[in-house]
Amino acid sequence: MDLSYILNELGENRSDYYNAIAPPIIQTSNFTFPDVESMRRDMLREFDAHLYTRGNNPTVEILRKKLAALEGAEDALVLASGSAAIAAAVIANVGQGDHIVSVAKPYSWTTRLMMDFLPRFGVTTTFVDGTDVQHFERAIQANTRIIYLESPNTFTFELQDLAAVAALAKARGIVTMVDNSYSTPLYQQPIKLGIDLTMHSASKYIGGHSDLVAGVITGSNEMIRKIFYSEFMTLGGIISPQNAWLMIRGLRTLPLRLERSARSAAKIVAFLEDHPKVKRVYYPFSPTHPQYELARRQMSGCGGLLTIALDTDSLDRVDAFADAFRRFILGVSWGGHESLVFPSGIGYSKETLAPGDTGFTLVRLYIGLEDPYLLIADLRQALEHI
Numbered sequence: 001m002d003l004s005y006i007l008n009e010l011g012e013n014r015s016d017y018y019n020a021i022a023p024p025i026i027q028t029s030n031f032t033f034p035d036v037e038s039m040r041r042d043m044l045r046e047f048d049a050h051l052y053t054r055g056n057n058p059t060v061e062i063l064r065k066k067l068a069a070l071e072g073a074e075d076a077l078v079l080a081s082g083s084a085a086i087a088a089a090v091i092a093n094v095g096q097g098d099h100i101v102s103v104a105k106p107y108s109w110t111t112r113l114m115m116d117f118l119p120r121f122g123v124t125t126t127f128v129d130g131t132d133v134q135h136f137e138r139a140i141q142a143n144t145r146i147i148y149l150e151s152p153n154t155f156t157f158e159l160q161d162l163a164a165v166a167a168l169a170k171a172r173g174i175v176t177m178v179d180n181s182y183s184t185p186l187y188q189q190p191i192k193l194g195i196d197l198t199m200h201s202a203s204k205y206i207g208g209h210s211d212l213v214a215g216v217i218t219g220s221n222e223m224i225r226k227i228f229y230s231e232f233m234t235l236g237g238i239i240s241p242q243n244a245w246l247m248i249r250g251l252r253t254l255p256l257r258l259e260r261s262a263r264s265a266a267k268i269v270a271f272l273e274d275h276p277k278v279k280r281v282y283y284p285f286s287p288t289h290p291q292y293e294l295a296r297r298q299m300s301g302c303g304g305l306l307t308i309a310l311d312t313d314s315l316d317r318v319d320a321f322a323d324a325f326r327r328f329i330l331g332v333s334w335g336g337h338e339s340l341v342f343p344s345g346i347g348y349s350k351e352t353l354a355p356g357d358t359g360f361t362l363v364r365l366y367i368g369l370e371d372p373y374l375l376i377a378d379l380r381q382a383l384e385h386i
């Protein structure tokens with residue numbers, strides 16, 4: 001299925017709604033039935049029917065079809081946030097006494113899920129450095145049910161070899177899942193490499209306009225159906241039809257937005273790597289990245305999120321740098337139209353700074369859709385504060 005067809009046609013039965021080019025927002029909680037017999041039938045097959053919007057909603061279904069096809073998966077679920085999607089996918093695959101092997105330092109709330117939430121239900125997690133597949137192998141126990149990946153992560157951009165981890169897990173009947181938010185399905189397709197489930201924070205590139213929070217799970221019909229009848233329906237963290245519609249609209253321009261963000265990021269990485277005040281640039285498609293070969297092999301593109309280490313030992317200087325921007329905006333998140341700066345120095349104070357801890361020199365930049373030369377000029381003047 002070609003990308004243009006998925007984004008512009010798939011799932012859109014326009015003759016059902018006056019041949020309107022934009023799909024309707026079916027803003028309804030419930031659906032009605034002409035007779036008892038059809039109601040009885042659909043009560044027993046909610047995954048395939050229209051009964052109640054916590055289950056299936058037609059606007060959301062259009063989106064699900066597109067997201068599944070983009071990822072090369074059989075089916076998809078859309079949830080209220082990336083964190084809801086990750087939690088549902090993980091919880092669906094563990095029970096009392098089970099064990100997870102996770103890549104070290106996944107997204108902050110994924111870490112909280114594994115360190116604080118799941119232990120309350122007897123589920124434990126071992127975190128491993130994911131740059132070597134043997135680390136996963138060594139951490140596997142008899143009760144390991146999930147290998148959890150996030151490749152790359154969105155701060156220091158370490159990768160995992162998805163095909164190698166998938167092969168290792170398959171041989172032992174362990175479910176693999178990856179947070180694919182950074183790459184989107186356009187730049188990395190883990191299902192095709194043998195991974196069972198992918199999750200996305202659609203609040204980032206997929207939504208793409210900094211106006212919604214949403215999450216996605218994709219996988220086989222069997223796994224998606226299982227999650228639907230357990231975590232999806234019981235925890236009920238669904239997306240509203242309105243936000244699903246915004247995501248469909250966002251998807252129409254995903255390739256254009258990604259391409260622009262990635263092209264600008266490449267120019268900005270080149271500028272930063274030459275700059276004397278920048279010690280290091282963390283970016284998977286930079287030849288200086290320690291896993292550059294793997295990045296080129298398993299990612300077909302690289303987005304606009306990167307991190308720099310500033311050449312300073314002063315938290316004040318890092319603060320002054322981050323305060324100096326005129327185009328980049330201070331803020332969390334990424335993947336929207338606007339360029340953002342996130343200094344890890346916000347987690348530090350001069351009073352508590354441990355000697356030798358240089359973590360505060362890391363600043364994450366998200367390259368949005370603005371003119372890259374204006375962004376470079378902004379970076380140049382901000383770097384004068386270092």
Ligand SMILES: *Cc1c(COP(=O)(O)O)cnc(C)c1O
Nearest residue numbers: 081082083107154181201203214
């Ligand atoms: C933002 C983010 C999440 C969480 O998604 P929300 O939509 O904010 O709940 C998970 N993983 C990664 C990599 C993210 O960047």
